[in-house]
Amino acid sequence: MIAVAGGKGGSGKTTTTLGLARALSRRGARTIAADADWDLPNLARLAAETATDGGPADPDLPSGPEDETTVRDAVRGTVPVRPDRSEPTVLAAPDAPRSVDAFGALAALDGATPDGAPVLLDCPAGASADAAAPLRAADRALIATPLRRAALRDAAKTAAIARRLDCPPVGAVAVGEASVPDSVATLLGCPVLGAVPDGGAEPLSDPAVRSAYDELARRLGETAAADGWQIA
Template identity: 35%
Template structure:
């Protein structure tokens, strides 16, 4: 199973969702944001090196805490040196060795944002309860449909009391998992760790566990 975590708008928490979902699924998490990587950096080769032909995909996978991660470089030169056409083949090679892959997609609607959707079997759409973010999510939903990438679920991130779950479900046409605003979750992300490893009894950890189970059910 290859799941792309997408959303269109930057800053809605795609990387947080990808890292925590990867932990729940025991997946390899791929940081596909070639220009603005947000998941933890690792030693050794990274996705920039793989897409430039300097490393093999499997040798670029590292373990960060409890998560297997194919991280991405941080330099503009590294991003410019990537062959985008090699991305799908890279994911296919990783999929031969790992049962589950979670791809953290870049923001926007450019070609590099569409490539993970092409490589994935399905996607999760991340948004926040703000009108502008929901409009971006609708555009990304349209792109996923055009690329024939099925939408498994919507993650409504950074919610407060009474999140607009029903409105979001009607607008985007998929079940919603609401993740509340949480200092505990934000702190775990700053340290590059899933919240289940730092605050396993928290509401955020429970919601990500629910999300992982929901994804499994959708694929079964």
């Protein structure tokens, strides 16, 4: 599992999680994107608002936003998680998150998803216990950050926390940027795998943004973090 993490809210974690998940699907991977930001969950809503014609719906999966498949459903086996290659499966936050052990549920996702399926966790911001849970559960982190000074400082702190939690960053992605100075990789202590340009109010519908996530997926697929992924 890869935790998509960043230092502050608004750093592009959710958009990056979904954009990268869709790019991996376009490469033929059966991808799962799970909302791990249970206090401010918006991954499933963003997926619904930006849905494309990803193919026929699975009749065994819920179809309405009020019946979203949650992380808890997945780990309990209440709803089967059978991602296809046309569109990532998105898992929403639990309905009553405070009644669920976040680390236990997120760690159990590995056993509840098919072998060889990339799993991306959309992380909370900051360094709270809630933010630490997905980093503890994941194998690697992907640091998403704008290139503003304060955001980079917080991203570096997040990268350091990820290392302490045995979730070393596989790389970083610069959000809202067309290019990245070499100094960013030095600051974060990991390679910069991609730069995603500013796509305006609806970035996931922008062809340049989609192309940038495709390139990020390609480069991520060449790292050790992708070992064992089944990409057609």
